[in-house]
Amino acid sequence: MIEIEKVHKSFKDLEVIKGVDLTVQKGEVVSIVGGSGSGKSTLLMCINGLENIQSGSIRVDGTEVHAKGTDINKLRQKIGIVFQQWNAFPHLNVLENVMLAPRKVLGKSRAEAEELAVKQLTHVGLADKLKVFPGKLSGGQQQRMAIARALAMSPDYMLFDEATSALDPQLVGEVLDTMRLLAEDGMTMILVTHEIPFARDVSDRVAFFREGLVHEIGPPDQVIDNPQKPETAAFLKSVV
Amino acid sequence: MFSTGFTFSTSFTWNDLLFLLQGAWVTLLLTFWSMLLGTFMGVSCGLLRALLPRATIPLGWFLDIFRSVPLLIQFVLFNSLKSIVGLDWSAFTVGCVVLGVYVAAFCTEIVRSGVLSVPQNLRLASRSLGMTYWQDLRYVVMPLATRVAFPGWLNLSLSAMKDTALVMWIGIIELLRASQAIVTRIQEPLLVLCIAGLIYYLISLVVSRLGAQVEKRWQQND
Numbered sequence: 045m046i047e048i049e050k051v052h053k054s055f056k057d058l059e060v061i062k063g064v065d066l067t068v069q070k071g072e073v074v075s076i077v078g079g080s081g082s083g084k085s086t087l088l089m090c091i092n093g094l095e096n097i098q099s100g101s102i103r104v105d106g107t108e109v110h111a112k113g114t115d116i117n118k119l120r121q122k123i124g125i126v127f128q129q130w131n132a133f134p135h136l137n138v139l140e141n142v143m144l145a146p147r148k149v150l151g152k153s154r155a156e157a158e159e160l161a162v163k164q165l166t167h168v169g170l171a172d173k174l175k176v177f178p179g180k181l182s183g184g185q186q187q188r189m190a191i192a193r194a195l196a197m198s199p200d201y202m203l204f205d206e207a208t209s210a211l212d213p214q215l216v217g218e219v220l221d222t223m224r225l226l227a228e229d230g231m232t233m234i235l236v237t238h239e240i241p242f243a244r245d246v247s248d249r250v251a252f253f254r255e256g257l258v259h260e261i262g263p264p265d266q267v268i269d270n271p272q273k274p275e276t277a278a279f280l281k282s283v284v
Numbered sequence: 285m286f287s288t289g290f291t292f293s294t295s296f297t298w299n300d301l302l303f304l305l306q307g308a309w310v311t312l313l314l315t316f317w318s319m320l321l322g323t324f325m326g327v328s329c330g331l332l333r334a335l336l337p338r339a340t341i342p343l344g345w346f347l348d349i350f351r352s353v354p355l356l357i358q359f360v361l362f363n364s365l366k367s368i369v370g371l372d373w374s375a376f377t378v379g380c381v382v383l384g385v386y387v388a389a390f391c392t393e394i395v396r397s398g399v400l401s402v403p404q405n406l407r408l409a410s411r412s413l414g415m416t417y418w419q420d421l422r423y424v425v426m427p428l429a430t431r432v433a434f435p436g437w438l439n440l441s442l443s444a445m446k447d448t449a450l451v452m453w454i455g456i457i458e459l460l461r462a463s464q465a466i467v468t469r470i471q472e473p474l475l476v477l478c479i480a481g482l483i484y485y486l487i488s489l490v491v492s493r494l495g496a497q498v499e500k501r502w503q504q505n506d
């Protein structure tokens with residue numbers, strides 16, 4: 045369970061997150077939609093401690109992310125994150141990209157890590173690209189590789205930050221399909237996305253983010269099909 | 285003028301070539317040791333400069349001195365300092381140390397910009413996988429920075445090789461000094477300097493060919 049309580053986050057004088065409350069249950073898929081600059085990416089970074097927070101608390105399975113004594117590297121092992129920009133390690137081939145963290149962080153043997161990596165890469169449809177370097181992959185393939193790389197750590201949670209926004213339109217589908225499979229497998233996920241139909245399809249709840257706050261949250265047939273707040277309706281109109 | 289043992293010759297002999305090659309060997313040794321020392325220090329200082337930019341600003345100023353003062357002045361100054369302080373170092377050691385520090389000052393900048401060239405995204409990606417700061421540095425930042433820094437480092441080693449010529453001012457007989465000695469005797473500056481130049485060229489050629497091989501291996505991945 046991810047519990048976000050009254051979180052405030054500023055970059056210098058700029059307050060980006062202004063008291064967000066959000067709880068994500070085990071097995072739940074929550075989508076976050078909202079305008080650019082509303083603090084969606086920042087919130088995801090706070091959840092796995094890539095960014096600090098000014099006040100409030102974020103707990104993952106009861107562990108306080110930003111507490112002094114927390115072993116943040118240990119915590120991150122169970123929170124996978126996929127960013128908007130493809131961030132394959134360019135000096136490693138696809139297989140090595142996926143094997144790196146299981147080997148170095150989980151201390152798996154080469155054989156174990158390879159087996160794990162091949163399994164995940166097969167899952168995302170890259171079984172025939174194991175020895176290829178990321179520079180030779182399409183954006184969609186790189187993004188699927190990034191998903192496999194995160195899954196190889198056997199995370200309990202997956203965070204997606206506009207995983208398809210930087211892709212050519214014809215490549216969006218393959219990445220969304222991969223994410224959909226993951227949701228159907230029961231992975232607990234938080235997705236920041238502009239793909240509204242996709243969000244409606246896979247989410248248990250949708251949160252509309254506005255100016256650093258959760259402006260409206262509820263099941264997709266409420267927030268997307270029948271928004272209660274005029275700002276939510278206006279935003280949805282602007283992205284469709 | 286007389287020579288003992290064999291007849292004095294006013295043409296370029298096999299012995300002269302041998303003498304030049306001995307000088308070239310000294311040049312190579314000087315280059316090797318100063319690059320080893322300079323790279324070791326440069327990598328350490330460059331990492332510090334990139335990872336702790338604020339705290340190491342004074343280090344940057346300090347290294348700027350070595351980058352801006354002509355190397356010849358550094359050789360002569362250090363050599364006199366050595367006598368004043370009473371250090372019992374050979375001229376060769378002095379040569380390696382002064383050139384090594386000079387190399388370190390440039391190497392620091394090469395390493396620093398290499399490290400800074402690694403996109404922040406990649407570092408976030410590795411940290412988000414649970415890698416520690418040091419694992420990220422070791423397995424992601426360093427390999428990528430090495431690729432960026434390598435061509436600059438190779439250039440540095442070639443220019444260090446040429447800069448070794450300046451150690452003759454503190455009494456070491458390396459390639460250029462050896463050729464001057466022969467010029468004085470046989471009065472054929474063009475011939476001798478061409479041969480010395482050719483030796484420098486051949487050394488550089490080997491070094492840059494080896495470097496190109498390394499870079500090609502990396503580029504195949506891009």
Ligand SMILES: Nc1ncnc2c1ncn2[C@@H]1O[C@H](COP(=O)(O)OP(=O)(O)O)[C@@H](O)[C@H]1O
Nearest residue numbers: 055058060078079080081082083084085086087
């Ligand atoms: N590292 C940072 N330093 C300073 N400001 C930042 C940083 N990251 C994000 N911001 C600012 O925080 C605000 C929210 O950004 P972000 O979380 O990326 O929004 P979103 O993902 O919803 O588009 C923006 O105004 C952005 O400029």
Ligand SMILES: [Mg+2]
Nearest residue numbers: 084085086206
């Ligand atoms: Mg964003």
